[in-house]
Amino acid sequence: MACFRVRSSAAALVVVTMLLLQACGEASSLPRPPRNQMRKMLGVNASSMSSNGGGGHSAEPLELEECSKDLLEVSQFNAPSMAGGMPTYSVEFTNTCIDCAVCDVHVACGDFASNDVIDPDKFRRLAFNDCLVNGGGTIEPSFPVSFQYGNSFPYPMTVASASCDCN
Template sequence: MRVYSSSSTPAEHTAAAWAVVLLAALSSDVALAYSDDAGHSPTTPPPPTVAVPAPAAAPPGPAPRAVLSRKLIRPPGSDVGAGGGVRPHRVDDGCAGAEDIAIYQGHASPLPSGVPAYTVDVMNRCTGGGGGECAIAGIHVRCGWFSSVSLVDPRVFRRLGHNDCLLNDGQRLLAGETVSFEYSNSFPYKLTVAAATCVSRTAP
């Protein structure tokens, strides 16, 4: 601590006191500044933001085409077989064998026991040719494991083996003639012509 002599004046005492106060204040500010910056690193300014251009929009493509549902158009006089397919009527002349045989199948009155029954009509649709040779014989039908609860005349329709049934006992069917029969089962069989042969009308 500084000791002043008795020879000092009051003004000198006052100036010395103010010097001590100023030094103490300056020391306090310096210490506070050091304590505020302790443990902190200088702040680094963030890197400048670079604007990224948005991708160009793709040019609009052609409008999608509307998908229209397909419709099955059946020509007049077309034949619908047991399988549900359409068999167009032939307009050319002459015998074509199996192509001239049309099979129609529909529902009949069920048996008293409730078993469903079905009617079958097999027709020779040959339009005729030179000399009217349109007789068709040896008509074989694809029939799976055909069986019937009710009796079917074997001379009209009978199963020879798996998927092979004989119509009309193999005899000829003239142009425009139809052979019909009924059978009964819990479900209908898919009946399609497998083979048929054109023969002479005068053949035995």
């Protein structure tokens, strides 16, 4: 009986190992984005990696990633309901750039309306499908801008434009 347990455990180990190897093989065959579309995060280039054993840093300056609306992340989720049962939603705009500020953030917000009063310095509807975040001011990395609004349904919000020229 003990031999049977050892054999079944060994068989299970072999099966799990084969599945992991197969999954790794499939993952390595997934298409990769073109090299010119990858974000450069460190001052490491491919030639310095191959020339000195893979751990060296180049002396060239870091390339700053291009400023775009993609540097902002919009999160929206349910919040505790208002008095009377009106659904409430919490929205947060986060600058995901590590070392740059983003400003003049405009959001495609449809016909946004709220039953709650929202601080216009945080979020304000300027026109149909155009809302301004943080009064157009700077959103620093790791300092998100957030607010809550009340309505019977959540409004889809996507960043329409942003600027990194915040001086």
